[in-house]
Amino acid sequence: MLKAERHQFIITKLADEQRVSTITLAQDLSVSEDSIRRDLNKLHEKGLLEKVYGGAIPLSEKHKSVFDIEISNEERKKVIGNKALSLLHDGQVIIMSGGTTNLVFSKLIPPSLTATIYTYSLPIAMQLSRYPNIDLIFIGGKMQKNAMVTIGMDVLQVLAKIKADICFMGVSSIDSKQGLTEMGYEVSIVKKAMIESAEKVITMFTSDKLNTRKPHVVCDLTRLDTIITDLSPDDASLEEYRKSGIIIL
Incomplete structure (x- = not known):
């Protein structure tokens, strides 16, 4: 399966289940967990999901407070x-x-x-x-x-x-x-x-x-x-x- 196809599979599965795990995705797609982690990182960078420990969740589930201010130095x-x-x-x-x-x-x-x-x-x-x-x-x-x-x-x-x-x-x-x-x-x-x-x-x-x-x-x-x-x-x-x-x- 091509990388673009994997990415589409992940996005579709996430929309259906509201959470995906690295292990399950690796089994579903017959690739290594490292490959899935790289896929999730790329999708996270594109703003298509929120990568969390062990998998990913939709962006809408990231409840970041407006007071979680990034502090330099x-x-x-x-x-x-x-x-x-x-x-x-x-x-x-x-x-x-x-x-x-x-x-x-x-x-x-x-x-x-x-x-x-x-x-x-x-x-x-x-x-x-x-x-x-x-x-x-x-x-x-x-x-x-x-x-x-x-x-x-x-x-x-x-x-x-x-x-x-x-x-x-x-x-x-x-x-x-x-x-x-x-x-x-x-x-x-x-x-x-x-x-x-x-x-x-x-x-x-x-x-x-x-x-x-x-x-x-x-x-x-x-x-x-x-x-x-x-x-x-x-x-x-x-x-x-x-x-x-x-x-x-």
């Missing part, structure tokens, strides 16, 4: 998150911005922490909703769908009324002369409001964000209290930031 972000844990203590009022660094950080927060946390990030809010001792306030507004954060006047009005102890801010770009910058104007405005609402501002980012710039300014370095990266605090690339008086973790 996750190990480096865990290093950052673990450093940031030293700044948490019970009773704090906290603001958290969006971004995958903060999302990784939120997963590392001890379940016993007692705090009030404001966030306009839907994925972070969903993560923090699992913590029994955290009073979680999700700041509603217009949803920016690509980043799953809220923006607009509704967000700004809530932030204006908050007096937070600490703000954990994810960073798109940071430069020793330009300060924090963002690609989106509306996000930059929200982050400015976060800074005004917090006693201390903690910026967290992977080192690839260092010395990069985006179009919209959030703040200069004088507004930042602490920088947390995946680098050693005494790394030479952080020298200009140390000179500005920022604490480096």
Whole structure:
């Protein structure tokens, strides 16, 4: 049987039975299990089925949550998150911005922490909703769908009324002369409001964000209290930031 015929047989059988196994397909088609695995891999790459352990299922049965976000440089972000844990203590009022660094950080927060946390990030809010001792306030507004954060006047009005102890801010770009910058104007405005609402501002980012710039300014370095990266605090690339008086973790 030709490869194309095998593929059609697999698709037809999957439609009929809603699940196929590698062993059964090999028997039905009189080929090796390795051949079937290669067939399933190819069909998976084409988006025609979902390969699973021992066989395949239709794509419609893949129940992936919209909150199963792909996180780049996750190990480096865990290093950052673990450093940031030293700044948490019970009773704090906290603001958290969006971004995958903060999302990784939120997963590392001890379940016993007692705090009030404001966030306009839907994925972070969903993560923090699992913590029994955290009073979680999700700041509603217009949803920016690509980043799953809220923006607009509704967000700004809530932030204006908050007096937070600490703000954990994810960073798109940071430069020793330009300060924090963002690609989106509306996000930059929200982050400015976060800074005004917090006693201390903690910026967290992977080192690839260092010395990069985006179009919209959030703040200069004088507004930042602490920088947390995946680098050693005494790394030479952080020298200009140390000179500005920022604490480096």
